[in-house]
Amino acid sequence: MPADNIHPFDKLFQPASIAVIGASSSASGTGWVKRLQDFGYPGKIYPVNPKADEIQGHKTYANICDIPFPVDYAILNIPAAATPQAMRDCAVKGIQFVHCYTAGFNESGTTAGKQLETELAQIARESGIRLLGPNCMGIYCPGSGLTFSEDFPKEKGSVAFVAQSGAEASRLVLLCQDVNLYFSKVVSYGNAADLDETDFLEYLASDNDTDIIGLYIEGVKNGPRFMSAVKKCMKKKPVVIMKAGLTENGAAAAISHTGSFTGSQKVWQAFFRQTGAIPTQTIDEVADTIQGLTRTRKLRGRRIALIGRGGGIGVVASDICNRAGLLVPSFSAETRQQLAQIRPDPGASISNPVEPKLGMEGAGEFYLRGLPIVDADTETDVILIQMAVDIYGGHTTDLLPGLSEAAYALCAAADSLKKPVAVALFTGGHTDTILAAAAARDILTKAGIAVFTGVESAASAISKVYGYYNFSKF
Amino acid sequence: MPADNIHPFDKLFQPASIAVIGASSSASGTGWVKRLQDFGYPGKIYPVNPKADEIQGHKTYANICDIPFPVDYAILNIPAAATPQAMRDCAVKGIQFVHCYTAGFNESGTTAGKQLETELAQIARESGIRLLGPNCMGIYCPGSGLTFSEDFPKEKGSVAFVAQSGAEASRLVLLCQDVNLYFSKVVSYGNAADLDETDFLEYLASDNDTDIIGLYIEGVKNGPRFMSAVKKCMKKKPVVIMKAGLTENGAAAAISHTGSFTGSQKVWQAFFRQTGAIPTQTIDEVADTIQGLTRTRKLRGRRIALIGRGGGIGVVASDICNRAGLLVPSFSAETRQQLAQIRPDPGASISNPVEPKLGMEGAGEFYLRGLPIVDADTETDVILIQMAVDIYGGHTTDLLPGLSEAAYALCAAADSLKKPVAVALFTGGHTDTILAAAAARDILTKAGIAVFTGVESAASAISKVYGYYNFSKF
Numbered sequence: 001m002p003a004d005n006i007h008p009f010d011k012l013f014q015p016a017s018i019a020v021i022g023a024s025s026s027a028s029g030t031g032w033v034k035r036l037q038d039f040g041y042p043g044k045i046y047p048v049n050p051k052a053d054e055i056q057g058h059k060t061y062a063n064i065c066d067i068p069f070p071v072d073y074a075i076l077n078i079p080a081a082a083t084p085q086a087m088r089d090c091a092v093k094g095i096q097f098v099h100c101y102t103a104g105f106n107e108s109g110t111t112a113g114k115q116l117e118t119e120l121a122q123i124a125r126e127s128g129i130r131l132l133g134p135n136c137m138g139i140y141c142p143g144s145g146l147t148f149s150e151d152f153p154k155e156k157g158s159v160a161f162v163a164q165s166g167a168e169a170s171r172l173v174l175l176c177q178d179v180n181l182y183f184s185k186v187v188s189y190g191n192a193a194d195l196d197e198t199d200f201l202e203y204l205a206s207d208n209d210t211d212i213i214g215l216y217i218e219g220v221k222n223g224p225r226f227m228s229a230v231k232k233c234m235k236k237k238p239v240v241i242m243k244a245g246l247t248e249n250g251a252a253a254a255i256s257h258t259g260s261f262t263g264s265q266k267v268w269q270a271f272f273r274q275t276g277a278i279p280t281q282t283i284d285e286v287a288d289t290i291q292g293l294t295r296t297r298k299l300r301g302r303r304i305a306l307i308g309r310g311g312g313i314g315v316v317a318s319d320i321c322n323r324a325g326l327l328v329p330s331f332s333a334e335t336r337q338q339l340a341q342i343r344p345d346p347g348a349s350i351s352n353p354v355e356p357k358l359g360m361e362g363a364g365e366f367y368l369r370g371l372p373i374v375d376a377d378t379e380t381d382v383i384l385i386q387m388a389v390d391i392y393g394g395h396t397t398d399l400l401p402g403l404s405e406a407a408y409a410l411c412a413a414a415d416s417l418k419k420p421v422a423v424a425l426f427t428g429g430h431t432d433t434i435l436a437a438a439a440a441r442d443i444l445t446k447a448g449i450a451v452f453t454g455v456e457s458a459a460s461a462i463s464k465v466y467g468y469y470n471f472s473k474f
Numbered sequence: 475m476p477a478d479n480i481h482p483f484d485k486l487f488q489p490a491s492i493a494v495i496g497a498s499s500s501a502s503g504t505g506w507v508k509r510l511q512d513f514g515y516p517g518k519i520y521p522v523n524p525k526a527d528e529i530q531g532h533k534t535y536a537n538i539c540d541i542p543f544p545v546d547y548a549i550l551n552i553p554a555a556a557t558p559q560a561m562r563d564c565a566v567k568g569i570q571f572v573h574c575y576t577a578g579f580n581e582s583g584t585t586a587g588k589q590l591e592t593e594l595a596q597i598a599r600e601s602g603i604r605l606l607g608p609n610c611m612g613i614y615c616p617g618s619g620l621t622f623s624e625d626f627p628k629e630k631g632s633v634a635f636v637a638q639s640g641a642e643a644s645r646l647v648l649l650c651q652d653v654n655l656y657f658s659k660v661v662s663y664g665n666a667a668d669l670d671e672t673d674f675l676e677y678l679a680s681d682n683d684t685d686i687i688g689l690y691i692e693g694v695k696n697g698p699r700f701m702s703a704v705k706k707c708m709k710k711k712p713v714v715i716m717k718a719g720l721t722e723n724g725a726a727a728a729i730s731h732t733g734s735f736t737g738s739q740k741v742w743q744a745f746f747r748q749t750g751a752i753p754t755q756t757i758d759e760v761a762d763t764i765q766g767l768t769r770t771r772k773l774r775g776r777r778i779a780l781i782g783r784g785g786g787i788g789v790v791a792s793d794i795c796n797r798a799g800l801l802v803p804s805f806s807a808e809t810r811q812q813l814a815q816i817r818p819d820p821g822a823s824i825s826n827p828v829e830p831k832l833g834m835e836g837a838g839e840f841y842l843r844g845l846p847i848v849d850a851d852t853e854t855d856v857i858l859i860q861m862a863v864d865i866y867g868g869h870t871t872d873l874l875p876g877l878s879e880a881a882y883a884l885c886a887a888a889d890s891l892k893k894p895v896a897v898a899l900f901t902g903g904h905t906d907t908i909l910a911a912a913a914a915r916d917i918l919t920k921a922g923i924a925v926f927t928g929v930e931s932a933a934s935a936i937s938k939v940y941g942y943y944n945f946s947k948f
Contacts, residue, residue: 107785165786170865171902178903218789244789247796252804256823257785281797282790282930311581311731312639315692315718316756322721323755330726349730391644428645429652429927431912438905453903456756 009203012097012130013185014144015072016043019064019095021086022078023047023055032075032101033058040154041145046071064089073097075138080104081112083134084119091127098124100134106191106259107135117259121193129194135258136190137166140173142183143209149173157182158209159290162200163216164189164258168242168283172214175287180445181294184209191258196221201229205236212293214240214286218254219262230275238468239277240289243268276471278464285460288452292461293468295450296420301381302466303327304459305374306353308386308424309363314353317386317424317455324459326466328352335377342369352380363387364402364409371413371421383421384458385410389437390428399436407440411447422450424458483677486571486604487659488618489546490517493538493569495560496552497521497529506549506575507532514628515619520545538563547571549612554578555586557608558593565601572598574608580665580733581609591733595667603668609732610664611640614647614657617683622662623647631656632683633764636674637690638663638732639718642757646688649761654919655768658683665732670695675703679710686767688714688760692728693736704749712942713751714763717742750945752938759934762926766935767942769924770894775855776940777801778933779848779893780827782860783837788827791860791898791929798933800940802826809851816843826854837861838876838883845887845895857895858932859884863911864902873910881914885921896924898932 018041024031033047033056046069047055050062061067064074064086074095076083080102090098105117117134124131132138137148143156148166152173159181163169166188173186184207187200197217204210213233220226233239245254245262254262272279280286304326306317318328331339331352339350343366349355354374356366367385374383389403414421423444427437441451452458492515498505507521507530520543521529524536535541538548538560548569550557554576564572579591591608598605606612611622617630622640626647633655637643640662647660658681661674671691678684687707694700707713719728719736728736746753754760778800780791792802805813805826813824817840823829828848830840841859848857863877888895897918901911915925926932 163786165784165789167784167862167865168786168790171787171862171900174864174902174904216786218786242790244786244793247793249796249802250789250793253785253789253792253802253823253827256825257789281793282928284928310639310641311727312637312642312690312692312718313645315639315724315727315731316642316716318727319718319721319724319755322723328723328727349727351730353727388641388645390648391641426645428648429912429915430648431909434908434912435905438903438908441903454756454758 007203007206008096011072013139013141013146015097017046017069017071017073018043019046019048019067019071019074021048021064021074021076023049023052023060024077025049025052025055032077035147035150036145038150039145039147043145044069064093064095067093071095073099076100076102078102080116080134084116084123087120087123087127087129087131091123091129095129097130097132099132099136099138101136101138103135105134105193107257109256117191117193124194131194132187133190134193137169137188140183140186148188153177153182155182157184158211159183159214160204160207160210160212161186161214161216162189162197162204163187164192164197164218165216165244166190168216171283172287175284176290179287179291179441179451181291192221198222198226198229201226201233205229205233211237212240212290213237214242214290216242216244216283216286218245218258227271227275230277234276238293239275240280240286240293241277242280242283242286276468278468284457288457288461289464291450291452292422292465295448296382296422296462296465298418298420299382299462299465299469302463303329303380303382304462305331305377305380305383306386307356307366307370307374307383308353308388309355309392310388311349311355313386313388314349314355317353320455321459324463326459326463329379331374331377332379335373335379338373339370342366364406367406367410367413371417375417375419381419382462383417383419384424384455384462385421386424386426386455387440388426389433389440390426390430399433400439403436403440404443407443411443411449414447414449422452422458422462424452424455426454481677481680482570485546487613487615487620489571491520491543491545491547492517493520493522493541493545493548495522495538495548495550497523497526497534498551499523499526499529506551509621509624510619512624513619513621517619518543538567538569541567545569547573550574550576552576554590554608558590558597561594561597561601561603561605565597565603569603571604571606573606573610573612575610575612577609579608579667581731583730591665591667598668605668606661607664608667611643611662614660616657627651627656629656631658632685633657633688634678634681634684634686635660635688635690636663636671636678637661638666638671638692639690640664642690642716645757646761649758650764653761653765653915653925655765666695672696672700672703675700675707679703679707684711686712686714686764688716688764690716690718690757690760692719692732701745701749704751708750712767713749714754714760714767715751716754716757716760750942752942758931762931762935763938765924765926766896766939769922770856770896770936770939772892772894773856773936773939773943776937777803777854777856778936779805779851779854779857780860781830781840781844781848781857782827782862783829784862784865785823785829787860787862788823788829791827794929795933798937800933800937803853805848805851806853809847809853812847813844816840838880841880841884841887845891849891849893855893856936857891857893858929858936859895859897860929861897861899861914863907863914864900864904873907874913877910877914878917881917885917885923888921888923896926896932896936898926898929900928
């Protein structure tokens with residue numbers, strides 16, 4: 001790789017060695033050292049703790065300057081008051097990247113906290129250290145063995161997420177794992193005393209491992225630079241943004257969370273209009289949008305074909321799709337004629353929405369015979385299948401065989417379809433139903449079929465994907 | 475009970491005998507006879523089927539007129555074309571209530587179907603039979619052993635639901651069962667050739683077994699009579715209405731579902747304003763609203779106190795509450811001072827939202843010590859606790875013990891609180907997490923604490939409950 005393709009952040013995401021300053025010496029073995037080790041981080045780990053000689057089998061140093069080897073990255077897990085001196089030690093040691101996990105800075109609202117954060121930022125500026133945080137979870141990069149949670153999957157993917165909230169970032173990683181979607185890089189950057197969302201956006205725009213970028217932001221410090229970074233990204237890949245703190249009470253909460261000023265709704269509406277970035281309001285919506293972008297790529301229009309049992313369910317689904325900006329037109333006469341041949345029962349709709357046969361086994365048969373007919377329909381662009389396992393699965397019977405059969409039939413049928421196909425898998429709250437549905441979800445998502453928890457989330461995601469492709473045309 | 479307190483519908487909901495016309499003689503034993511029997515219907519069941527002598531142990535008759543005993547209620551499960559003659563036979567037999575399960579009438583869009591429905595309605599009018607349907611699931615009344623699904627619970631409750639969609643009614647019953655909420659009476663009335671939503675509303679207004687009324691409607695035939703029935707109900711109990719088919723495509727789907735004309739959005743908006751009935755758009759929302767009405771009765775204002783770990787989660791929750799019409803004010807200085815004593819960690823918010831300690835065990839401790847403080851706060855009216863089991867439970871560890879302990883602690887603390895308290899229990903999609911969360915949900919809901927799947931559904935339900943009490947004041 002030519003030298004000009006190497007970005008300084010490559011070392012942040014793939015450090016060859018990490019010092020954990022304030023490594024936990026507790027016998028229970030929680031903490032950063034154990035976490036990195038268990039996650040399979042392949043580089044060198046140097047615990048720093050003046051009260052221990054060895055932590056988790058690693059020689060432990062009293063001070064970072066005592067480490068006789070080069071260190072790429074340091075994690076600060078010490079009281080806030082001690083962090084400036086640790087940063088100065090890192091500067092002496094020549095460390096390029098420091099992640100300050102510790103809280104108690106701007107977000108505390110105290111004068112002491114604010115002074116400490118100013119001091120950290122100043123040391124960073126003067127020494128050339130790039131500082132992540134303070135008050136953040138840091139980096140999750142499964143490709144290089146970095147994580148901030150022992151619960152995260154080791155699988156690599158192509159989604160990047162940059163978040164001011166570690167909790168919301170964690171939620172997204174786990175929600176995506178549930179539907180077999182994985183990440184290239186996740187950054188929780190907290191108070192953003194130095195490195196911020198824009199730094200990471202600029203990097204991710206050219207990151208070949210990343211196809212989709214997500215952001216959770218409370219405040220942005222440099223609006224014009226942020227906007228130009230988003231535009232740069234949008235030329236190459238979609239950017240999904242969850243802007244938190246846009247209501248009065250949300251803005252107040254953001255100040256005590258990350259000390260951020262959140263900006264006005266009007267400004268942000270204009271921002272979304274101009275950049276084409278995809279706006280979302282909850283992490284579930286971010287996960288759904290990412291799934292839609294990944295798995296309904298072939299989407300070319302917003303006319304949706306609905307397949308699912310239950311007349312009332314079809315009415316409600318049509319309402320929901322309309323409200324989300326999608327259209328539910330009638331199928332062409334030819335399509336209806338062909339569907340009538342495989343659905344001759346009285347009371348079953350063969351228009352749009354169309355009802356498959358009774359039971360989940362009957363559904364499978366319909367997917368194989370009916371989906372190619374709907375795929376050929378000239379009036380619709382995308383297919384949404386409602387699997388109402390909650391009511392048609394039955395609480396009291398073993399639903400797994402029938403449901404799995406239906407899921408496999410759908411995978412087989414979907415392979416040769418020209419239109420994108422997505423599934424709304426209703427599970428309700430009954431544990432038997434949920435377990436069977438989870439197995440079906442796994443079969444479907446591993447085959448690359450988008451699975452949503454309901455028509456609302458499916459319609460919203462499909463509408464956002466359509467909006468993205470529509471914006472990209474101009 | 476004095477005679478004037480007996481309503482003719484009492485026999486519809488508590489028939490002493492039922493004839494199943496077109497009873498299934500299949501050895502697999504599905505069908506209405508088996509369903510009623512298994513559900514514990516205590517009255518007489520008379521199968522009618524000219525091709526069988528005995529079905530499920532019951533003597534079977536060739537024609538309903540052959541039954542030598544009185545029959546209160548008949549279920550028609552025969553081809554549409556045969557239903558007029560069966561209705562005439564029922565008239566001869568002197569049966570008062572007939573449920574026509576069969577489809578293939580107005581909703582089919584065919585001339586033959588429409589003629590058949592007109593004929594059924596005419597026979598009903600002339601004979602005095604009250605007809606339920608056609609094209610519907612009929613009645614679920616656990617108190618009298620009636621059901622249209624083998625999956626429904628046998629427990630009685632105080633919620634009534636009247637629905638033009640059997641599927642959506644089923645979904646509601648199962649969703650409510652998941653949170654230990656049960657029904658007095660559920661009616662799926664389909665095409666409403668005779669009995670309609672207004673007939674049932676008028677009955678339920680004075681039904682002592684019913685405290686809350688829900689409706690799923692596509693179309694209403696007599697607007698003024700419907701409105702007056704809703705107003706009559708609202709004087710005594712809340713009415714939650716899911717009006718389907720309010721979008722263009724939803725309206726089209728409703729015509730092919732129940733042959734209903736759905737009416738304009740403007741008319742319905744005016745209806746909701748005038749009656750104070752609670753509008754909902756999905757069955758999940760109906761279930762959430764019913765839970766809110768049942769379990770946050772003490773609600774006196776719309777200022778919400780948020781409790782839950784994760785700064786970003788608090789920001790997002792504040793946004794969601796604001797958007798739902800709730801306020802998230804700061805706690806009083808006294809409240810904050812008291813919370814600071816039990817939450818001294820840096821980075822933890824003691825304002826509103828307030829963060830309990832780490833882990834679910836720490837949460838339990840906070841509920842016992844912190845909830846009484848928040849309950850005494852003068853600036854808030856209702857408490858919402860976020861249990862983010864998805865991220866703080868941990869995917870890889872056994873969460874059940876800690877989570878159950880937290881749930882029991884919350885039940886113990888909630889008992890003595892003056893403010894209503896509700897829980898947003900985030901589970902994500904991981905099966906281990908879901909199973910542990912389901913156990914916690916069961917503990918909490920059995921203790922009468924409302925449990926929602928997220929802040930969005932909780933805030934929406936609380937806002938609707940507030941709207942109901944606020945309307946009732948005038």
